[in-house]
Amino acid sequence: MAIDAEVRGRLEAPARERLRRRLGRMLRAAALTDGHPLEVALTLTGDATIHALNRDFRGIDRPTDVLAFAQREGEGGHLHPELLGDVLISVDTAARQAKRDLFSELVFLFAHGLCHLLGYDHRDDEEEATMNARARDLVAESARTGKTRPA
Numbered sequence: 001m002a003i004d005a006e007v008r009g010r011l012e013a014p015a016r017e018r019l020r021r022r023l024g025r026m027l028r029a030a031a032l033t034d035g036h037p038l039e040v041a042l043t044l045t046g047d048a049t050i051h052a053l054n055r056d057f058r059g060i061d062r063p064t065d066v067l068a069f070a071q072r073e074g075e076g077g078h079l080h081p082e083l084l085g086d087v088l089i090s091v092d093t094a095a096r097q098a099k100r101d102l103f104s105e106l107v108f109l110f111a112h113g114l115c116h117l118l119g120y121d122h123r124d125d126e127e128e129a130t131m132n133a134r135a136r137d138l139v140a141e142s143a144r145t146g147k148t149r150p151a
Contacts, residue, residue, distance in 0.1 A: 001023065002041070006048070065109055066110075068117050112131075120134060
């Protein structure tokens with residue numbers, strides 16, 4: 001987990017460590033379902049950075065909450081199936097849209113990005129329901145204690 005300097009102060013050290021543990025558990029739960037270890041690079045950034053990436057890669061000229069860049073797609077994507085890709089989360093946008101608190105929103109957004117890297121999408125209601133169910137399972141497993149279960 002990398003945290004850009006522009007947003008580092010938004011999460012105190014104990015919250016950063018708690019987030020690392022929760023997201024690590026979530027990734028292990030996904031790996032148990034996938035059948036092999038998985039790797040994801042996470043960057044917590046601000047609106048300026050995610051705005052530029054959203055504009056340059058998606059053609060949408062505004063900030064967004066989360067972007068996922070999959071490595072399993074395209075030529076050579078099958079060579080290292082454990083390398084899922086990158087998730088970038090705008091802490092600024094997450095803070096604005098958080099219904100409960102920033103921490104919970106960051107956990108939710110990572111689950112959403114992870115689902116995209118695992119091949120889920122939300123182009124229609126059926127896809128969205130399937131993706132949201134997986135994200136809920138991942139978030140729930142990340143909050144549990146004890147041995148990690150598949151999710």
